[in-house]
Amino acid sequence: MLADPSRAAMVLALMDGRSRSAKKLALDAGITAQTASAHLRKLVNANLLVWQGRGRCKYFSLAGSEVAQAVEALSELGVKQIPAAARDLRFARCCYDHLAGRLGVALTERLLQPRNTVLRELGIDLTALESSRRPLFRCCTDWTERRPHVAGALGAALLRRYKDERWLVAVEDSRKLVVTPAGKSAFAHRFALGPGFFTQE
Amino acid sequence: MLADPSRAAMVLALMDGRSRSAKKLALDAGITAQTASAHLRKLVNANLLVWQGRGRCKYFSLAGSEVAQAVEALSELGVKQIPAAARDLRFARCCYDHLAGRLGVALTERLLQPRNTVLRELGIDLTALESSRRPLFRCCTDWTERRPHVAGALGAALLRRYKDERWLVAVEDSRKLVVTPAGKSAFAHRFALGPGFFTQE
DNA sequence: GGAACACTTCGACCGCCGTCGAACTGTTTG
DNA sequence: CAAACAGTTCGACGGCGGTCGAAGTGTTCC
Numbered sequence: 033m034l035a036d037p038s039r040a041a042m043v044l045a046l047m048d049g050r051s052r053s054a055k056k057l058a059l060d061a062g063i064t065a066q067t068a069s070a071h072l073r074k075l076v077n078a079n080l081l082v083w084q085g086r087g088r089c090k091y092f093s094l095a096g097s098e099v100a101q102a103v104e105a106l107s108e109l110g111v112k113q114i115p116a117a118a119r120d121l122r123f124a125r126c127c128y129d130h131l132a133g134r135l136g137v138a139l140t141e142r143l144l145q146p147r148n149t150v151l152r153e154l155g156i157d158l159t160a161l162e163s164s165r166r167p168l169f170r171c172c173t174d175w176t177e178r179r180p181h182v183a184g185a186l187g188a189a190l191l192r193r194y195k196d197e198r199w200l201v202a203v204e205d206s207r208k209l210v211v212t213p214a215g216k217s218a219f220a221h222r223f224a225l226g227p228g229f230f231t232q233e
Numbered sequence: 234m235l236a237d238p239s240r241a242a243m244v245l246a247l248m249d250g251r252s253r254s255a256k257k258l259a260l261d262a263g264i265t266a267q268t269a270s271a272h273l274r275k276l277v278n279a280n281l282l283v284w285q286g287r288g289r290c291k292y293f294s295l296a297g298s299e300v301a302q303a304v305e306a307l308s309e310l311g312v313k314q315i316p317a318a319a320r321d322l323r324f325a326r327c328c329y330d331h332l333a334g335r336l337g338v339a340l341t342e343r344l345l346q347p348r349n350t351v352l353r354e355l356g357i358d359l360t361a362l363e364s365s366r367r368p369l370f371r372c373c374t375d376w377t378e379r380r381p382h383v384a385g386a387l388g389a390a391l392l393r394r395y396k397d398e399r400w401l402v403a404v405e406d407s408r409k410l411v412v413t414p415a416g417k418s419a420f421a422h423r424f425a426l427g428p429g430f431f432t433q434e
Numbered sequence: 435g436g437a438a439c440a441c442t443t444c445g446a447c448c449g450c451c452g453t454c455g456a457a458c459t460g461t462t463t464g
Numbered sequence: 465c466a467a468a469c470a471g472t473t474c475g476a477c478g479g480c481g482g483t484c485g486a487a488g489t490g491t492t493c494c
Contacts, residue, residue: 035234035235035236038482053441054441055439061362063482063483064483064485065440066484067482067483067484068481069443070442070443070482071482073442074487077493078310087492088440088490088491089440089441098309100308101309102303102306102307102309105303105307106307108303109279109280109300110297110303237452238452239452239453252472255471265454266455266470266471266472267453267471267472267473267474268452268454269471270471270472270473271451271453272452288462288470289460289461289469289470290470291471431493
């Protein structure tokens with residue numbers, strides 16, 4: 033299902049967790065609307081995508097975090113073949129609804145250190161997240177770093193907070209995330225990242 | 234690459250981490266030797282498999298843990314479609330070189346509990362593992378349980394120990410693992426698994 | 435109402451690729 | 465050396481599926 037180039041392009045375009053119209057997906061994948069329509073129907077039937085109609089448009093998005101995770105795992109296999117295209121995404125990107133890339137891995141490691149109080153300081157309410165239906169903590173192996181980053185309800189809550197604080201901003205039509213100056217200082221301070229961390233970006 | 238049924242069958246057959254000859258893989262996949270030869274060459278070129286010649290035979294095995302991880306992530310997407318075939322593997326199975334399934338997830342959770350001394354009692358030397366080139370701890374999301382189990386160097390060391398102790402034995406030609414009576418008692422005792430855990434198997 | 439637009443259905447085309455039979459290379463065994 | 469066997473190469477076949485043009489449905493907006 034993911035093996036077809038056109039379908040793969042459409043799924044990759046949705047890897048930032050946002051939704052897009054059929055037309056836009058068709059254009060980005062370089063195929064006509066009819067062909068895209070057939071592909072999208074297959075992807076929905078295979079439970080990879082879901083859609084929601086608004087007016088005369090159909091907006092598609094990933095069916096869930098598992099889909100993003102599978103795509104990340106597959107990307108890891110092909111990472112040698114596509115070094116150029118991937119370079120942009122290595123430092124910080126969305127993986128569905130949470131943060132991935134070098135920054136995501138680094139923050140995860142800091143979070144896992146014992147006796148850290150970052151979560152509390154960020155105002156993340158663990159008990160509330162624990163009561164949600166969704167698993168609190170999932171690891172998602174990073175295809176650029178080959179080390180885990182935080183997914184699940186906690187991962188989504190963290191990324192939302194980073195964006196709310198404007199430490200990270202999303203790049204239009206891309207999974208890429210850029211760190212604002214305020215973000216650099218906040219991450220460096222709260223997560224004890226060394227001074228050289230952001231200069232290697 | 235994994236989309237072709239014959240190639241998928243061969244890769245799945247190797248998911249237990251062992252190696253098999255081209256002929257055996259061809260037979261299991263239900264194709265002729267010529268066809269298998271072409272597929273195997275492609276899989277090797279794509280860095281999914283590696284091989285090693287012994288005499289007139291070529292023995293193939295997975296190229297690494299990432300491959301197993303990607304296959305597991307993909308299996309999760311299709312888990313609704315193949316409930317029958319998967320039933321056998323749900324409780325305990327190999328995922329390349331480490332333990333997966335309900336048992337793998339349960340043991341992982343016990344290991345992650347703070348202040349646990351199971352690792353030390355099992356004689357697993359963390360400092361030695363940490364110095365190895367391979368990442369110590371990797372999460373691998375379980376496609377049957379949708380929760381993480383331990384992969385990486387630690388996961389491999391644990392499974393090796395379980396097998397050495399004969400708590401788990403591998404089933405011929407399958408990823409399935411069966412728990413011995415000694416294993417049931419050892420796991421229940423050391424990992425504080427409830428009395429009902431093994432009866433639901 | 436009518437034009438513009440998003441999406442779908444249908445049908446036809448075409449090319450890629452999985453498949454096998456036949457024949458070939460190289461190794462093992464007696 | 466001959467026979468058996470693992471694996472490979474070549475060539476031919478066949479079908480699945482991705483592709484688009486044309487035409488159809490439904491919605492929005494003036």
